[in-house]
Amino acid sequence: xxxxxxxxxxxxxxxxxxxxxxxxxxxxxxxxxxxxxxxxxxxxxxxxxxxxxxxxxxxxxxxxxxxxxxxxxxxxxxxxxxxxxxxxxxxxxxxxxxxxxxxxxxxxxxxxxxxxxxxxxxxxxxxxxxxxxxxxxxxxxxxxx
Amino acid sequence: xxxxxxxxxxxxxxxxxxxxxxxxxxxxxxxxxxxxxxxxxxxxxxxxxxxxxxxxxxxxxxxxxxxxxxxxxxxxxxxxxxxxxxxxxxxxxxxxxxxxxxxxxxxxxxxxxxxxxxxxxxxxxxxxxxxxxxxxxxxxxxxxxxxxxxxxxxxxxxxxxxxxxxxxxxxxxxxxxxxxxxxxxxxxxxxxxxxxxxxxxxxxxxxxxxxxxxxxxxxxxxxxxxxxxxxxxxxxxxxxxxxxxxxxxxxxxxxxxxxxxxxxxxxxxxxxxxxxxxxxxxxxxxxxxxxxxxxxxxxxxxxxxxxxxxxxxxxxxxxxxxxxxxxxxxxxxxxxxxxxxxxxxxxxxxxxxxxxxxxxxxxxxxxxxxxxxxxxxxxxxxxxxxxxxxxxxxxxxxxxxxxxxxxxxxxxxxxxxxxxxxxxxxxxxxxxxxxxxxxxxxxxxxxxxxxxxxx
Numbered sequence: 001x002x003x004x005x006x007x008x009x010x011x012x013x014x015x016x017x018x019x020x021x022x023x024x025x026x027x028x029x030x031x032x033x034x035x036x037x038x039x040x041x042x043x044x045x046x047x048x049x050x051x052x053x054x055x056x057x058x059x060x061x062x063x064x065x066x067x068x069x070x071x072x073x074x075x076x077x078x079x080x081x082x083x084x085x086x087x088x089x090x091x092x093x094x095x096x097x098x099x100x101x102x103x104x105x106x107x108x109x110x111x112x113x114x115x116x117x118x119x120x121x122x123x124x125x126x127x128x129x130x131x132x133x134x135x136x137x138x139x140x141x142x143x144x145x
Numbered sequence: 146x147x148x149x150x151x152x153x154x155x156x157x158x159x160x161x162x163x164x165x166x167x168x169x170x171x172x173x174x175x176x177x178x179x180x181x182x183x184x185x186x187x188x189x190x191x192x193x194x195x196x197x198x199x200x201x202x203x204x205x206x207x208x209x210x211x212x213x214x215x216x217x218x219x220x221x222x223x224x225x226x227x228x229x230x231x232x233x234x235x236x237x238x239x240x241x242x243x244x245x246x247x248x249x250x251x252x253x254x255x256x257x258x259x260x261x262x263x264x265x266x267x268x269x270x271x272x273x274x275x276x277x278x279x280x281x282x283x284x285x286x287x288x289x290x291x292x293x294x295x296x297x298x299x300x301x302x303x304x305x306x307x308x309x310x311x312x313x314x315x316x317x318x319x320x321x322x323x324x325x326x327x328x329x330x331x332x333x334x335x336x337x338x339x340x341x342x343x344x345x346x347x348x349x350x351x352x353x354x355x356x357x358x359x360x361x362x363x364x365x366x367x368x369x370x371x372x373x374x375x376x377x378x379x380x381x382x383x384x385x386x387x388x389x390x391x392x393x394x395x396x397x398x399x400x401x402x403x404x405x406x407x408x409x410x411x412x413x414x415x416x417x418x419x420x421x422x423x424x425x426x427x428x429x430x431x432x433x434x435x436x437x438x439x440x441x442x443x444x445x446x447x448x449x450x451x452x453x454x455x456x457x458x459x460x461x462x463x464x465x466x467x468x469x470x471x472x473x474x475x476x477x478x479x480x481x482x483x484x485x486x487x488x489x490x491x492x493x494x495x496x497x498x499x500x501x502x503x504x505x506x507x508x509x510x511x512x513x514x515x516x517x518x519x520x521x522x523x524x525x526x527x528x529x530x531x532x533x534x535x536x537x538x539x540x541x542x543x544x545x546x547x548x549x550x551x552x553x554x555x556x557x558x559x560x561x562x563x564x565x566x567x568x569x570x571x572x573x574x575x576x577x578x579x580x581x582x583x584x585x586x587x588x589x590x591x592x593x594x595x596x597x598x599x600x
Contacts, residue, residue: 019224019233021276021306023345024415024574027523031567044525046228046307070224071245071454075237 013061015043017076066097073101085119098124173293174270176372188471195221195246214468218271254289278303278314296338298361311528315507326369342377347415351389352491378411390438392489407441417451422585424448432470517550
């Protein structure tokens with residue numbers, strides 16, 4: 001643990017979309033966020049939207065990180081964010097998504113715009129997105145929600 | 146595959162034993178095909194393909210069948226079907242959103258039979274691959290579509306891929322295995338493969354993979370299956386993987402004395418090489434491993450794997466490449482495991498510790514995870530103890546750094562003292578990809594096996 005700034009400890013909910021069975025992206029994100037000094041609640045693969053919403057309502061995380069690599073990230077991500085934002089209490093929580101979000105590999109700009117429009121605060125593409133994600137986390141104030 | 150030495154692994158007879166106590170029952174297309182290929186000394190190669198559009202799925206199966214290799218077909222289902230979200234399948238199909246696999250339950254048996262018309266004749270078998278902890282509808286549909294082979298398992302399709310409680314998955318899989326066994330009523334012996342040797346795809350030490358594969362095989366047997374296959378996913382070190390396959394053959398030979406079984410190797414399931422040459426190198430190593438380790442079947446991966454879902458042509462290329470490498474590989478003359486096999490010892494200790502918990506393997510598996518006797522490293526499922534950790538040695542062997550409550554004796558060198566942080570985890574996850582890309586670049590040419598494939 002090399003916490004760089006102990007005054008900005010975030011409580012982060014790490015999750016994926018309901019149809020995504022991949023774990024390593026979630027394991028990695030947990031270790032990375034913990035090394036940055038944050039507290040991680042990792043829902044693991046295939047967490048249903050309802051379960052994620054319930055956890056958000058219960059624990060009010062400072063940040064929700066959705067990571068998906070199975071190719072359904074766009075479709076599932078759209079459903080996830082509209083459900084989450086439909087809860088008045090969860091409208092202010094920063095929610096970001098990243099990974100491989102479509103199955104064709106190249107169509108992601110259009111996806112990014114739509115995901116942002118639907119309510120994500122940031123979308124990080126596969127390849128290069130990790131650094132931008134790290135910067136994004138660093139500039140987040142604690143207790144944002 | 147040239148057989149210069151006759152290898153007689155215990156229990157893996159070259160031709161499937163006749164189905165016991167049912168003279169009118171014949172082996173289904175899948176089991177029959179594998180046993181004939183095995184008798185002919187040919188490695189069966191199989192893709193992982195699954196397409197949403199039935200026309201494309203049919204084209205993919207046809208291309209697999211016509212590939213210059215001994216092949217079996219694959220229909221991989223989409224992940225909405227896998228998670229039982231059939232409403233999402235319907236809405237995706239309505240909106241023209243491409244699914245990442247074939248939605249068999251939504252299409253139904255008639256449409257699937259139609260899709261397969263003419264393809265499955267002449268004994269070309271097809272296996273359904275899915276990943277569901279609740280596969281009853283999938284199994285019912287594939288049976289009605291006339292397909293006699295599928296795969297999965299109560300642990301391997303639950304812990305890594307869902308939040309379904311293990312208790313539920315065990316009940317679901319018991320019912321589904323029993324349902325699949327009912328194929329026998331119409332004179333067909335169905336085939337079921339365990340996915341237990343592929344847990345989390347990477348960074349699960351060989352001994353636990355072998356143990357889980359064998360335990361799920363025992364579970365299937367207990368629920369009526371008489372033709373099974375045991376999976377093992379290629380890990381980080383060729384020598385270690387070969388030892389694991391020999392250990393698996395030995396253990397299975399001891400435990401499955403009266404049923405048909407074979408071993409299937411999965412080409413590396415973790416982070417895949419970026420370059421085509423690196424990817425081919427890794428696939429070639431998997432084909433060599435399958436032959437040297439006495440496996441009957443190999444699941445291939447394509448060079449496109451690191452970037453996107455592969456095309457049909459890329460799948461065919463991978464099948465033919467793997468088959469070529471296999472043909473040029475000699476089987477090992479090692480019979481059984483080396484006397485000092487730590488992998489065999491650990492796997493055997495794990496299997497026997499679980500068996501002693503309860504006569505019902507399903508109950509025993511649940512108890513074992515509850516007590517941490519089985520503990521999959523880095524697995525985030527709530528029913529996994531999550532105390533085990535692994536690391537890579539300097540020479541690329543995958544070893545335990547922590548075993549939690551598992552009945553595994555420490556190696557002579559003792560446990561590793563450090564654990565993986567995020568940077569080390571990333572390095573470990575991409576170790577194989579990096580090695581293959583680098584080695585392929587250093588060679589500057591295509592791998593030897595490909596150079597030698599002039600026909």
